[in-house]
């Protein structure tokens with residue numbers, strides 16, 4: 001499938017360029033299969049159907065709920081249009097991709113406005129946000145609308161009104177007027193973002209904007225950001241062990257050290273939290289959507305009696321291979337029977353066990369700070 005954005009920044013994703021200078025550089029190094037899939041696919045298809053119906057007027061594919069939003073979009077659009085229009089009907093363009101070029105005619109960034117109305121003295125650009133969008137940036141601060149306005153301004157030097165239409169929101173629309181000086185300033189801002197993104201060593205800055213960045217699964221900064229406790233506390237997504245391993249592998253050695261050094265504290269926090277939860281009553285647990293089972297049975301075997309019976313069934317040698325000697329238990333037993341302190345018993349036990357001890361095996365080394 002051809003990319004209508006030609007691999008260049010676009011208005012809808014421009015907030016990510018503005019927040020992360022190095023994003024385009026990373027995206028350029030990734031193969032198609034390395035890009036993260038689009039999020040909220042279901043909501044996006046719902047939005048696409050409503051957008052298509054607004055463009056073509058054909059509502060036959062809409063569900064009842066989508067029809068409600070379609071009708072609200074039409075109503076809000078008419079209201080904004082009527083307030084803006086000077087007299088005669090304005091020219092109308094829907095879903096048309098437009099480009100901002102540099103001084104040599106090279107494409108820099110594109111944008112596809114849901115609808116553009118043009119009259120002689122000005123233009124109106126509207127974008128429908130058909131999802132819930134509780135955190136939608138207001139029109140005044142929206143990079144998407146700013147880029148669309150500047151693209152239009154570069155084709156026709158007129159002031160521009162931009163706005164969002166939000167059928168699901170209480171305030172159903174939100175408009176901002178760009179005068180000439182605002183458009184000149186916005187143009188400079190966009191050029192500065194694009195300039196920074198072209199620096200070969202442009203740094204990457206992770207943040208909540210990474211959520212929708214297609215590079216997020218290959219980006220060390222996004223991986224480190226997603227592991228921050230404050231970020232994890234606010235996420236509703238739980239990660240599988242495989243996902244955790246994949247993200248951890250993208251961190252830097254300094255990050256691994258940071259995490260490992262805080263490991264014991266984290267384990268203690270988890271254990272203390274588990275103990276606190278277990279101390280709650282069944283009702284208190286249910287109130288937070290938890291329950292507690294009866295616990296696993298932990299059978300205690302009378303090893304001496306079992307040994308006597310089992311040694312008549314299998315060879316003593318085979319039976320002994322099933323037993324493990326606990327050094328700690330042995331020290332306690334010697335201390336009790338010989339009336340010694342545990343420190344004294346330990347010396348004796350180690351001495352007695354020496355001929356039978358193989359100390360050539362090593363566990364993995366433990367990490368220490370140098």
Ligand code: SF4
Nearest residue numbers: 020206210213219222
């Ligand atoms: S995932 Fe985030 S930090 Fe990484 S390139 Fe994308 S926007 Fe930048």
